[in-house]
Amino acid sequence: MKLATWNVNSLKVRLPQVIAWLDANPVDALCLQELKLPQEKFPAEALAELGYKASWAGQKTYNGVAVLSREVGTDVQVNLPNFEDPQQRVIAVTLPSAVGDIRVISAYCPNGQAVGSDKYAYKLAWFAALHDWLREEMQRYPRLAILGDYNVAPADADVHDPAKWAGDVLVSEPEREAFQRLLSLGLTDAFRLFEQEEKSFSWWDYRQFAFRRNAGLRIDHVLLSASLVPHCAACIIDKAPRRNEQPSDHTPVVATLDFKGVS
Numbered sequence: 001m002k003l004a005t006w007n008v009n010s011l012k013v014r015l016p017q018v019i020a021w022l023d024a025n026p027v028d029a030l031c032l033q034e035l036k037l038p039q040e041k042f043p044a045e046a047l048a049e050l051g052y053k054a055s056w057a058g059q060k061t062y063n064g065v066a067v068l069s070r071e072v073g074t075d076v077q078v079n080l081p082n083f084e085d086p087q088q089r090v091i092a093v094t095l096p097s098a099v100g101d102i103r104v105i106s107a108y109c110p111n112g113q114a115v116g117s118d119k120y121a122y123k124l125a126w127f128a129a130l131h132d133w134l135r136e137e138m139q140r141y142p143r144l145a146i147l148g149d150y151n152v153a154p155a156d157a158d159v160h161d162p163a164k165w166a167g168d169v170l171v172s173e174p175e176r177e178a179f180q181r182l183l184s185l186g187l188t189d190a191f192r193l194f195e196q197e198e199k200s201f202s203w204w205d206y207r208q209f210a211f212r213r214n215a216g217l218r219i220d221h222v223l224l225s226a227s228l229v230p231h232c233a234a235c236i237i238d239k240a241p242r243r244n245e246q247p248s249d250h251t252p253v254v255a256t257l258d259f260k261g262v263s
Contacts, residue, residue, distance in 0.1 A: 001097055001257040002027040003104065005147035005220055006241075007203075007250035010036040011064075015043055017244055022050055025238070027254060028070050029095060031106030031147040032056075034248075035064030035088075042066070057088040065091045065106045065148070073104070083129035090130075094141065098259035099231070103141035107148035112169045120169065123151070127178035135185055144225040146187070149203075149250060151219055152179045154189065158218035160199060170217060187223040190235040190255045202237050203250045211242055222255040233258040 004027045008014040011032065022030065030052075035042070039058035047054055047068055056066035057078045065088060067073055073093025080090055092105040107130070112123035138144050152175045156162035165171045183189065191200075201216030210216060224232060234256040242251040 001029075001102075001259060002254055003029050003031070003145055003147060003222060003257065004252050004254040005031040005033070005106065005149070005222060006252040007033040007108070007149040007220060007248060009034045009248040009250065011043065011066075012037055012041070013246065014248055015046065017241060017247070019046065019050060021238075021241055021252065022047075022052065022068075025252075025254070029104050030068040030252075031104065032066040032068065033064075033106065033108035033149045034062075035059070035066060036061060037064055055091055055093050057091050059088040063088045063108060065089060065108050067091055067093050067104055067106050069093065069095055069104070071095050080126075080129050080133050082133050083126060085126070089126070092137070097143070097257075099227075100143060101141065102228070103137060103144040105137075105144070105146040105148070107146055107150070109148065109150045109152070111151045112175065115167065115169050115172050124174055124178060127175075127181075131178070131181050131185065134182065134187075138185060138187075138225055142225060142227050144187075145222060145228060145255070146182075147222045147253070147255075149220050150179060152176060153217045153219050154179050154221075157198070158201070160201065160215045160217065165217075170219060182223065186226050188226070188229050190222040190224050190229075190232050191218070191237070191253065193229065193232055194235060200237055202253055204242065206249055220250055220253045222253055224255070228257060231257045231259055 052068040077092040110123035113119035202220035204211040204216040
């Protein structure tokens with residue numbers, strides 16, 4: 001079973017790229033962020049032609065999340081039930097697997113704009129609510145995967161130039177602590193289960209030839225609950241879509257779960 005996440009930074013613009021990627025990479029579920037589409041404009045029919053069902057929460061101009069899956073998602077939850085928020089940032093579905101139901105969550109965590117700003121305070125409050133909600137979700141769904149754009153580089157190894165970024169938004173200590181609190185629930189960063197190439201990133205600014213210079217951050221993550229970790233056979237960052245003409249500034253992260261031999 002393959003689970004992937006991709007902040008597409010406008011599904012309207014990037015739909016052909018998403019279709020091409022899914023055609024070449026037929027994952028079982030793809031979590032999307034930053035749809036930037038109103039609910040009624042979601043391209044469900046185009047994705048259905050590829051064999052994907054969709055659950056989504058759209059929002060005009062900003063935000064928006066979706067889960068595309070081979071199987072129909074059930075028990076759909078939109079946004080955090082414990083955090084009143086007009087921004088569409090979370091969608092959760094339950095998918096069948098060889099080991100039983102898996103809760104799959106697509107999350108677009110707030111950016112925070114700048115340390116000390118109102119948006120930064122909102123980000124930290126949002127993360128606190130996410131933590132509390134996940135604690136309850138994991139009791140209901142012991143097999144859980146939360147994928148998305150976390151807008152947090154967890155460690156200096158996830159930053160192209162730690163000295164340059166020190167104390168800045170996306171790498172500040174309160175943000176990293178909020179991310180670690182999620183891990184303390186019993187979640188594991190799937191990418192770090194494996195030996196990885198140094199300077200592996202999932203996001204590069206459009207400016208100053210950042211991708212060409214590999215001046216990026218690893219801010220897109222797949223977090224797995226303890227019952228899924230033994231089945232995780234691989235987790236990779238697919239940099240190919242970032243080379244597309246008019247790409248998203250993010251690229252997909254893909255985790256492979258191997259359930260062979262499980263009855």
